[in-house]
Amino acid sequence: MTDVIHLAATGGRTGCTSYSWWMPKRSDTTRTRLSRESIVASAIDLADAEGLEAVTIRRLAQQHGVTPMAMYWHFNDKDSLLDGLAEHLIAGVELPEPGDGAAWDVQLRLILERFLEAIRPHPAIAALAMRQILAAESGLQMAERVLGLLRQAGFSAVKAAEVGTFLMCAVITLVASDPSPFPRADDEPGQAVRDKRARLEALSPERYPNVIASAPALVTCREQDGYFGLNLDLLVQGVRGISRD
């Protein structure tokens, strides 16, 4: 039924090759009604698979069997699209039940953990979440909870803002700093990591003993589970530390 509307496009594939490079490929995705949600979903898939720079108005249009300009009905511009991705990410945060009597630092740690869990599957777009925390509904809810716990810990409204802002940015950094390269066809997986490690271990042992000793962990730590837990602990303990000053 809906197929009727782009017979011209599918027909175009057989003829005229001059601008066929942006022509919709029907095989990619089954054609459904275009919507903000379906565009955001495929954009996230694309970012997960090939990185943020692969997320392109033209590629998304192609995946939906539609002209690039069709996107501009659903989003004002590319920036609004990216805001949509960030909003979707933040909406996935499952905040714990508030005020269950636990100490503020335990509650704070749990909230940061939930935030981390929501964005961890999507390191390529995690950094986008920053500018939507104080815009999206669920971002505001998270911020409110974090600020409340910081006030409870004794911080002023100003200091709570400063610490709270940094804490949420730091969680994003925790997952966004993952330097794992996207799979490329021209080299086998893990080769880049091994090269990097070899380069570190070839350094002068007199000048860089600690870099050499930590080399294996330095090149892989950001994918390890210990990295996240340890540094969440660091953040919460840090808040406790400065709350006593």
Add this chain to the structure above:
Amino acid sequence: MTDVIHLAATGGRTGCTSYSWWMPKRSDTTRTRLSRESIVASAIDLADAEGLEAVTIRRLAQQHGVTPMAMYWHFNDKDSLLDGLAEHLIAGVELPEPGDGAAWDVQLRLILERFLEAIRPHPAIAALAMRQILAAESGLQMAERVLGLLRQAGFSAVKAAEVGTFLMCAVITLVASDPSPFPRADDEPGQAVRDKRARLEALSPERYPNVIASAPALVTCREQDGYFGLNLDLLVQGVRGISRD
């Protein structure tokens, strides 16, 4: 003298307007011999003034009164150019004299402070520093010092790597998360900040009391001095906290 070599280019400005949009404009910069250093310097200026997305092979070429393709003699591709920016940034870190008998946490704080000072003037490109810390000479020196102090604090080689990596990423986040928009012609300065603040203060007082109380600080804290000092304290205190586990 050196002017002779692009008489054709300057001559081109009077005639042929069809592709004049990339033509070199002699008025921008006095023509000097092209070099990695001069390109990096102008790229940093451009990023500081208009943001990272303004840093373009073609714009840099134009500023140097040269063809875009001339850049490819000095850099393999745009990524190498960005690596060059990152390297320059990290080279500016003035590490304190090592081992002056001070406690490890005092020394650690000082190193992180020096790193912050080096990148703080360039928030638009601070994030680039991440991938060059373990590549550039002075990045390795900083990493060596940080790891050494963490070992001194009792961390294993693996945990030192995990904590050290995060600390340096966190300092970058501290300056890179600055959301201050670049000056645009179409609106007066400070308007965006005031709008954002107004939006937060218009929220429901029952649901978001703490966001509202912290609203002024939430929208400006990342430009304030207190933000940096407080969160550097948080980081160092956090390291102390987890070093005792």
Add this chain to the structure above:
DNA sequence: ACCTGAACACCGTTCAAGT
């Protein structure tokens, strides 16, 4: 309401050629 067609300004990059 939702999408197409054609065009525009701007990207990075390659490759052969000039001096």
Add this chain to the structure above:
DNA sequence: ACCTGAACACCGTTCAAGT
């Protein structure tokens, strides 16, 4: 050694028009 000329594939975006 260092740079130009011409071309290519790919961007985001506008604007008028179609259904």
